[in-house]
Amino acid sequence: MKRDQYAYFPGCTQEGTAIEYELSSRKVAEALGIGLVEVEDWSCCGSTPAHTVDRLLYGALAARNLAIAEKMGLATIVTGCPSCLVAFKSALEMAQDDETRKELHELVDIPFEGNIEAKSLLQVVYEDVGVDALTEKVKKPLTSLRLAPYYGCILTRPPQRAQFDDPENPISMDRILTALGADVPDFPFKTECCGAAFGVPKRDVVLKLSAKILHMAREVGADAIVVACPLCHQNLDLRQGQINAHEGTRFDLPILYITQLIGLALGFSPTEMGLDKHLVDVDKLLRKWEGEPKT
């Protein structure tokens, strides 16, 4: 098996609302020597709807993608989306049971061993590339930017399944951002809930919870919040206008993906990193970084 190559699973958002995550992930991976081989004919990971309805269906939807990745002869499947990651890890957990694995195999009709490893792209950058190697590649440090890392709920939890970073006080993004030269405040709400998928059935819950995160980011003086989850991004960026309308606030806080910031520090242009795709404007942030006089 090739160790520096990873089966890459973009997931549904990467082709739509999180296109900038996809753009930046691929460019950054290439620059860091992370070989991403897209899973052929990949399909839905199972996501929230499946696992609330039928656990076996949830497992099977994820297992199809895992089985294809196994067939590609790669040891690790990597994705940028924590929700996809949890789906994969759940399916791999189910596959530990011989009976269940057989059922999954029958459903997907592709041989499925369940011995592939699933990681987030963040974990690959943090553990396989490493902060030291990353530091060496920084061309344009993020000096002068104060960035609040926001991990969300499932990137590190539940700890037995996630097997990554500290479940209550994760530090991987903190350390990466520090390595990029940014000023990283202690962000107390780094694992609070953003409201997740409640945006559809109970929007006011999301608006309230996400507003708390924005409040805290402003409290610690952050210029932007950094995320590693398309759903967190959606709630904090896409819904920031709704939050302002609902809460009577005037937030104007850019929400960036961790890969976008790594890319900027590695020397990619803001457009290459898809910074023009956000709803909350990042111009002010970029001007501060590039040292232009404040307006």
Place this chain on the structure above:
Amino acid sequence: MRIGVFVCHCGTNIGGTVDSHQVAETAKTFPHVVYATDYLYTCSEPGQQEIQEAIKENDLDAVVVAACSPRMHENTFRRTLERAGLNRYMFEMANIREHCSWIGEDKEANTRKAIELVRMAVAKVANNIHLFPSFFDVNKRVLVIGAGVAGMQAALDCADGGLDVVLVEKKSSIGGRMAQLDKTFPTVDCSICILGPKMVDVGQHDKIKLYTYSEIEDIAGYVGNYTVKIKRKATYVDWDKCTGCGLCMEKCPSKEAFDYHNEGVTPTTAINISFPQAIPKKARIDPEYCRYFTKGKCGVCAKVCPVKAIDYEMQDEIVTEEVGAIIVATGYGLMNIEELGEYGAGRYPDVITGIQYERLLNASGPTQGHILRPSDGEEPKRVVFIACAGSRDASLDRPYCSNFCCMYIAKQAILTRDHIPDSEVYIFYMDIRAPGKGYEEFVRRAQEEYGVQYIRGRVSRLYPKGKRMIVKGADTLLGTQIEIEADLVVLATGMQPNTSDNPVPTQVSYDDYGFIAASSGKPGIHGAGCARVPTNVSECVQDGTAAALKAIQSIARR
């Protein structure tokens, strides 16, 4: 050879899933077996009587009892044989309870297995020969490891009982955890006032040989004849000369050394006497911080010492002691606060541990007994305690209760209201565990007399807001979420036995968490205090006495 087989029912313990009668009947067909029977409780007095009678009536040479584990009753039945005039080693036990009836539900299969176990025991005993004990001299000295309150009590009780005691303590002074405490519960007595005289007794007892700042390197031998290697760690101060005047501490230029006695609330000098009541009251250099050791030059203490006691060349020294019994009273440590990510993992200065708070309350502590919070030295007006911070938490591999936290929190809450009358005190708890004498009343006093507000629920997160900490949790009695702005947060962090990180250097049994097992597995070695079980001061004293008695028992014989 004439063998008798006695199969026990142990009520339904064995009889429920093994046909004991059939086992006995089958045993009758085994070679050498001339007598076999089954009995409801073989270990009972009539049960043993029946064995004795059967031995005489059937002229038996050897006996097999099919019953429980030999750990339970091997000795019981050996004595039965002796009473009937047989050699005690012409006996074997077939374990048809722990190894058979308790672990299988299929009565027929169990019975088959029991028959095989008995067949093996019969074959074994048929080859047994008469054995006779030999006699050797027993060393009547006792080693006590750890000079906290449990170890000191054990040492004093052994010494007062006339035995010579070797007492080894890893810190530079005896006293242990209790010496760090401000008050005891439920009497709110001054802790050091109770402990101090006991420490003096230990220090002056002519039957107690004290090694402080020393650790056990090796234990070899067996009950009655243990050889112990003790490492006397270099203090860089000649304690024969040191008078404990403290001049070196006044003049030492390195003032950032970690203060173990004050739990790092404030730093201390590189050469120091750990606390005013220390015994022995001798200075020690911490080479990690001493400028002579870190920078290669200084020597201030050597210059100012009026008795020329400083010796930078001092080396660790190994001494050997011979003892007969050993008491392990190595005490407990507290979990690392960094394990508690949701409570800040140690990154918030105004989130401290219970033992640190104890030092803040203490008149000889870093703040002279004024409660001042670490971040800015201001007096906190709202203090929140969080019980079970890391105890009763399976996710942190500490599913057990730390035992003493509920009570010391109640005590610290009362003291907080005493020290700062206009303060508000909140306690988040899971359950209030106050089963000791006067304990429940004490907790009620905290609630009713001192107005301490108990909130049943867990705290999910602590985070700073300006100069205060937000305590975010649940009130499960009201069924609501709650947020409290606190000036200071005190965590009742979980305890763990020191033996979990530093086991005794010999084969001793521990439980899953490092506590010394009830039966240490090594005759003559006994656990005491928090090395054995999470326990409080008064129970440690009792446990020290109990361990002393066990030690005396194990060497009082031949």
